[in-house]
Amino acid sequence: MKRVAIIGAGMAGLAAARELAGHGLEVTVFEKSRGMGGRCATKRWEGHVVDHGAQYFTVRDERFRAAVSAASGDRVERLAAPVRTGGQATEDTERWFHREGNSRLARDLAAGLEVRLETTVEDARALLGSFDRVVSSAPWPQTARMFGVDPAGIDYVPCLAVILAYRGEWLGATGNAYALRDPLGPLAWTACENHKPGRIAPGFTVLVSHLSEAFSREHLECPAEEWPGLVRPLVEAAWELSGEAFAAGFGHRWRYARVGTPFAVPALPDRCHFAGDGVRASRVEDAWLAGHEFAVNLIGSGPCAA
Ligand SMILES: Cc1cc2nc3c(=O)[nH]c(=O)nc-3n(C[C@H](O)[C@H](O)[C@H](O)COP(=O)(O)OP(=O)(O)OC[C@H]3O[C@@H](n4cnc5c(N)ncnc54)[C@H](O)[C@@H]3O)c2cc1C
Structure with missing residues (x-):
């Protein structure tokens, strides 16, 4: 053996x-x-269950589908709400998540x-x-x-993740979209975790932002406590939220978030x-x-x- x-x-x-x-x-x-789970990461925070690494996963390959199904069964669900890029809904991708947190998929496997x-x-x-x-x-x-x-010679791109909680459910535009994507601005991706049922404590809206490569590189070595303050104005403008509802936030540094080119x-x-x-x-x-x-x-x- x-x-x-x-x-x-x-x-x-x-x-x-x-x-x-x-x-x-x-x-x-x-x-x-x-x-x-590694970068397929989930954190229990302030009574919420938040995916601060991979937000969702695709299940296209039959081998992966069989493995996910055998390991996690019906605890893996599909996200129904759209992702919007520049105000347009982009529904080309089926997005899946684990009901108990995406890192749970790793534990199941x-x-x-x-x-x-x-x-x-x-x-x-x-x-x-x-x-x-x-x-x-x-x-x-x-x-x-x-x-x-x-x-x-092999470059991995960093990513700063900033998680913000607001008092009140489905605030601003969060009821109309699962996520907003901006390929050109600093706020590359922001998703509303309320779209994953049972994850967010009643009475709150929680948003997960991934900052662009340029923003992430510029602020990579700043103390993580500073990131929520830097990112809040961008998030509140994009999702039409009032800053007065802000409750709490934290940042996570992903130094090796994704490979530039395989x-x-x-x-x-x-x-x-x-x-x-x-x-x-x-x-x-x-x-x-x-x-x-x-x-x-x-x-x-x-x-x-x-
Ligand atoms: C912020 C962010 C958002 C993302 N969003 C998505 C998304 O929405 N959809 C999607 O499909 N993908 C997404 N990804 C990419 C996806 O998460 C990764 O490609 C994938 O999880 C990588 O898996 P892996 O097993 O290759 O590496 P990892 O998940 O990085 O696993 C490597 C493991 O090795 C461990 N390790 C490292 N060094 C040591 C050591 N010396 N000794 C012991 N253990 C060690 C680490 O702790 C880690 O658990 C995202 C990634 C990030 C960072």
Whole structure:
């Protein structure tokens, strides 16, 4: 029996772990955080359940559909309200969310796997003493550091997320749209979490904003407490909200939010691999597919076959 270490309990790492474990390999997942999901992140805050990473996911690929359905069943729902870009509704995408928080999808996918939470891997090569293969699903710059290789030349785009709560339900334009998208302005994306039933405490409206690449880079190193104050005027103008209803806010820094352009993985030490979202687009479904396809190829490659 071959032993495989997977670094990261995000969508890619868990997809790879499930597939490898399903073929009889002994798999251990190491995750530095207290919870699973990585950038598919959910926070319990002020009585609300807020997705401050991935807002929704697509379910287009049959393999992903089957995995989501088996893991989470009818706790995954479709968002019905439109996303508006420049006042126009754009309904080209089916958007799905997990009723209990999007990070719950990761926990569901991890059922039955050995996942060691709050375990940071500093030197990934050291794991080769105990495992036959080491697979990292952390964003490439973090992966490269763990394996002692040069991370240069591969760009991940940062994103500041700002979450704002207002007293009153369905304030301003929040009843007419799930999200507003502005590809040209600083407020690249703002979504109203009230559209995910049961997530927001009664009597409140909660909005999640993702700032543009330019804004995020400019303010990346500012203290997170300053971001709500910077972003509130933009959000209140876009959603026609009164600042007097403001209740609370917080910011989260995503230093490696998404890969600029998918890349070919640079060489890693023998028996070491990368299986994160960088080899495909930075999306939940693509991250899962990256991990799943990596595992299928590894199983089929011979030396590691169970
Ligand atoms: C703000 C934001 C909004 C987004 N919105 C959407 C959206 O609406 N729809 C969509 O489809 N996608 C969205 N995405 C993209 C999507 O969330 C990611 O592409 C996907 O979740 C990446 O999954 P992953 O498993 O490849 O990486 P990650 O989720 O980053 O998982 C890597 C894991 O590795 C762990 N790790 C890192 N270093 C170590 C270490 N040294 N030791 C142990 N563990 C380690 C991390 O803690 C993390 O859990 C968004 C991303 C962000 C940041």
